[in-house]
Amino acid sequence: xxxxxxxxxFLCLFFFLIFIPLFRTIRNKKMLKTVTSLKRGTKSERDxxxxxxxxxxxxxxxxxxxxxxxxxxxxSQVDIVxxxxxxxIIIEVKDYSGxxxxxxxxxxxxxxxxxxxxxxxxxxxxxxxxNHISAIKKQxxxxxxxxxxxxxxxxxxxxxxxxxxxPKNTFLVKASRxxxxxxxxxxxxxxxxYTNKNEIIKILKQAVKNGENERNQEKHVDNIEDMLGKYxxxx
Numbered sequence: 303x304x305x306x307x308x309x310x311x312f313l314c315l316f317f318f319l320i321f322i323p324l325f326r327t328i329r330n331k332k333m334l335k336t337v338t339s340l341k342r343g344t345k346s347e348r349d350x351x352x353x354x355x356x357x358x359x360x361x362x363x364x365x366x367x368x369x370x371x372x373x374x375x376x377x378s379q380v381d382i383v384x385x386x387x388x389x390x391i392i393i394e395v396k397d398y399s400g401x402x403x404x405x406x407x408x409x410x411x412x413x414x415x416x417x418x419x420x421x422x423x424x425x426x427x428x429x430x431x432x433n434h435i436s437a438i439k440k441q442x443x444x445x446x447x448x449x450x451x452x453x454x455x456x457x458x459x460x461x462x463x464x465x466x467x468x469p470k471n472t473f474l475v476k477a478s479r480x481x482x483x484x485x486x487x488x489x490x491x492x493x494x495x496y497t498n499k500n501e502i503i504k505i506l507k508q509a510v511k512n513g514e515n516e517r518n519q520e521k522h523v524d525n526i527e528d529m530l531g532k533y534x535x536x537x
Contacts, residue, residue: 338366342513346457347381347395350477357481359384362503369512370437377521378437379513383506385499388491389449391484392438394431398460406467414463427454428472441505448494451487455480
């Protein structure tokens with residue numbers, strides 16, 4: 303009898319350790335597929351989409367890995383967009399380690415590693431997301447009357463050490479605190495004056511579809527490399 307109980311205990315433990323995590327993985331993948339492909343974007347972006355879904359944000363209001371076409375036949379790549387009652391939320395996801403120093407008015411910020419021994423510069427994510435918002439606003443006339451909110455979400459082992467001059471309706475947040483920001487936006491803003499929600503959904507869906515085209519992806523990478531101009535430096 304004791305041996306049977308021990309065997310039953312081992313079987314229950316085996317089930318818990320093997321099948322429960324497997325079930326969760328399958329469930330998460332199924333949930334994620336309601337918004338995006340398992341191959342689109344970065345792992346952190348997909349993790350954030352999953353967090354949003356688990357927080358009961360409707361799948362039909364979340365758009366991932368959008369390619370917004372600009373007038374010059376270039377694309378502005380946007381990580382995540384959420385269409386909410388209060389307005390359009392544009393999310394830029396960053397994976398960083400170390401201390402982050404920045405100023406909302408400066409073109410570049412600094413990432414510090416190894417207790418100050420290593421320093422790296424990167425493009426100001428506030429300005430980066432402002433460019434994304436500008437590209438989206440040009441798609442529809444009604445966007446000019448709808449509030450836009452910019453959220454930069456930081457993944458990784460980083461610390462926002464000193465950040466100054468963060469514009470209104472712009473938020474910088476660690477991934478674990480994203481829902482505090484979403485709650486704040488909902489609390490402090492009235493419903494947006496939408497005139498045609500279907501028109502907005504159509505534009506955002508098309509932007510997601512643009513990202514499925516490998517040629518558009520390659521073109522976007524080429525445009526970024528041309529903007530950086532590193533191949534024009536002869537040292």
